[in-house]
Amino acid sequence: MNELLTKVLDAHGGLDRWRRYNKVEANIVSGGGLFALKGILQDANPRRMTVWLHEERSSVTPYGAADQCTMFTPDRIAIEKLDGTVVAERHAPRDSFAGHQMHTPWDALHRAYFNGEALWTYLATPFAFAMEHFKVEETAPWQEGKETWRVLRVYFPGSIETHCQVQDFFFDEQYTLRRHDYSVNIAGGFPAAQLMLGYTEANGLRLPSKRRAYVRGPDRRPVLDMLMVSIDISDVSFF
Template identity: 30%
Template sequence: MSDLLEQVLEVHGGLDKWAEVSQVRAELSLGGPFWSWRGWPEVYRGQTVTLDPRREHITFAPFTAPDRVSVFDADPERIEIRNTAGELIEGRDDPRSSFPEYTIDTPWDAIQVAYFTSAATWNYLTTPFVFTYPGVQTREIEPWTEDGQTWRRLAVTFPAGLPNHNPDQVFYYDKAFHQRRMDYRPDVTGGSPIAHYTHNPRTFDGFLFYTRRLVHLSGENNVADQNFAPISIDLDSIELTRR
């Protein structure tokens, strides 16, 4: 484990304490024009998200209707939409393979929307601790200077058993070891370079989370267009259950 990763883990709550967490429950909303482009405006307003921090399992409620819930499991990958009584409405194995060729206004069905958001959010809410999970590889790379600040960077490769936007990503940390940015290229949106900025860190039950996220397009020389955010994520509260 690199010195950078050790410091990041400690600042975010500590790996030993994270090992005691059995469930994460968050209240959040996702906004921005991306969801309208997919044909689902306002689909992620006022969500209750519940996840298992040990394996990639996550639910969103309500999803597409007041009495419906999306359920994502990895390895093997499957999305289900159930009603609040637990009855199956719709399900799909290997949802990643179902995505159409991407354009800015390509519509997605409910399963595809649920897959994209579920895999992404599980990883956001388990970072940086997920970097220590089996099969995940990390290494520190050259630092990055932005707005007069120098940020250290961690290159992370995720295994196939932990679905994510794409396997190879880069995370940026300031002098306080707070995450400031992450870069990735989502497979299902054509691999366009993304610069995802994390803002407003806040501590919940001893763990550091970012309560504002803005997803920007990254352009030439790795410089982000911060004048436009297709996706925003606002975290209102989070509750951790310990063993």
Template identity: 35%
Template sequence: MALLDDAIDACGGLPRWNSLSRFTLHLSVGGALFSDAGHAREFKDVTAEGSTRTQSVRFTGITGGEQSGAFAPDAITIESVDGQVLRTWRNPSLAFPTNGTHALADELHLVFFCGVAIWNYLATPFLLARPHVVIEELPPWQENSETWRRLRVQFPPGPISLASEQVFYFDGNALQRRTDHDLLGARVAHYSWAHENFNGIVVPTLRRTLTLQPDGTVIAKPVLIDVEIFDAVFE
């Protein structure tokens, strides 16, 4: 599909992406979704290391630098700074408990959520070219004074994504600028901008998730998720 090809080329191209195996990020993640769960500063100024080929991310420096958290599809762990496993969640699922507590109140759920989100953020748009991903180009969308092209994407069961169906928006340079999907019982618009080139891969360094209204417009506050990538290394 032409739009997907353009988006992949704009971010470095499949040959470059397929030549890589690892990434390291210096980033901060916050927003109302985290503060409302009592984790306003859990993911401030942390390091995320992982694989570009399989879903795995290790966060170092969470909880004020006192712990690390590791995400993989089959297990989530919380570890001490010396590598001792403190807690484990086997076979995690995005179907978080609905017993009246916040979905991300448990740190294991928080690590799982951030692992899924950060890995998918980095792997897109290359992830969309994987087998069994169903793509449909939608009519263009006017965002302020810009015209953005759109793809509706349905993901297969693996790898884990925040939502099985999402709509991706790309600007005139074929860079991803927005994604609409369901998130923890709400409809959201996830904006991305300030793209930078790191080792041949173009990554948006600023991301913001807002509540989406039925007419396609967004509610500016509260900011549900706020992501800033300070540096990235791909190897």
């Protein structure tokens, strides 16, 4: 295994510990300018996110109504009643974003898909990088003030739905994730730099608790007056 990835996994609780669990649940509160651009109403009410750890699958509740949730997999996005009754669904959901740009409106299923793929990526990081068919390499370090961050470039397999297939993850001297760079392909491919502003620990595993995603400028630095997405994560539990 890549030397940097090994140290990162150990710093986040260890791969053996991760493999003991099947799911992670967390409260999430999200905001930011992207949702207004998409014509989506966003509020500060916490929602409960569930992510399956060893397959790409996720769900959030409530969604649209108190008795509704989402169910995301790479080949299907659905809004369901808590008893499993399907309210709306879309197969091959990524195809529905064809031609979308940053200002293209979303419907409820578009929003549900974005939530599903993004939060799976975030809550499975960095342990998903040790899954089959992921490839990683260390690239040139990044100088952030007086700190030098090591950069892990991750090549996601085509079977995984995520922001884009090649993403960069920046780690400090303690191997803590400080930044995450990607392009949002389902919104015109705009470049994003996501900063980590806090960490939490649950069941011996560590993960970022405050994420702020900004448009990434041509100098590779976040444009701090262009906050696209904010996510606060709390009450985390693995089981």
